Amino acid sequence: EPEVTQTPSHQVTQMGQEVILRCVPISNHLYFYWYRQILGQKVEFLVSFYNNEISEKSEIFDDQFSVERPDGSNFTLKIRSTKLEDSAMYFCASMFRSDETQYFGPGTRLLVL
Amino acid sequence: DQQVKQNSPSLSVQEGRISILNCDYTNSMFDYFLWYKKYPAEGPTFLISISSIKDKNEDGRFTVFLNKSAKHLSLHIVPSQPGDSAVYFCAASAHGSARQLTFGSGTQLTVLP
DSSP states (O other), X not given: OOOOEEEOSEEEXXXXXXXXXXXXXXXXXXXXXXXXXXXXXOEEEEEEEETTEEXXXXXXXXXXXXXXXXXXXXXXXXXXXXXXXXXXXXXXXXXXXXXXXXXXXXXXXXXXX | OOSEEOOOSEEEEETTSOEEEEEEEOOTXXXXXXXXXXXXXSOOEEEEEEETTOSEEEETTEEEEEETTTTXXXXXXXXXXXXXXXXXXXXXXXTXXXXXXXXXXXXXXXXXX
16 A cells, blocks of 8 residues: 655754755655644644645744655655754655545654754 | 644543544634544554535444534544554644644543453
8 A cells, every 4th residue: 555655764963953854755646745743742734735836834834944846756844954842753744636635654753952 | 723622632441342532623614524543653544534514424443423513523433442542633624725734632542451
């Protein structure tokens, strides 16, 4: 069964460093998302991406964040200058078309020291 | 922001009995609702969904009920099995948006053998 994959599974970085989190969505899906879950808190929406552009973003998704679909398979989230409060699980999700189900990857645990 | 609420942080049920997990929402624009199951350090796994045009959807042991007037949905698992023990998240999305999901805070279900 097709699934969303994410790499790395864990990332430790120093405050102020750039990180890139990678996702391979399900191959025929058209909508792509990033969510995050800070320890003990809800899963929160960050950004959605459709037709090679951002379609929605939350207040969390400020200028330090960017997304890219550099080729036909990868979908990346970049944090330019990480802060301590960026420590969280980051989940990628994809969906075939609107009004359908989002399928999530296993997540990347990001720890900013 | 409490647009989706799961008021019970935990629920314990005996194996073979019914588990009922509840979720309330406040945003009238939500028209698609999903339940996800999540194990620690893994991504949310889709279980079942329901559109606002329906009031019930069944898939095997899982049934979701939607009461639009009360802005309430519930997930019934019957019979409950020890392997069902996990955190269950209710999520909702709105038509006309990028279908980003708004999550509840989750309910930890423990099924006792």
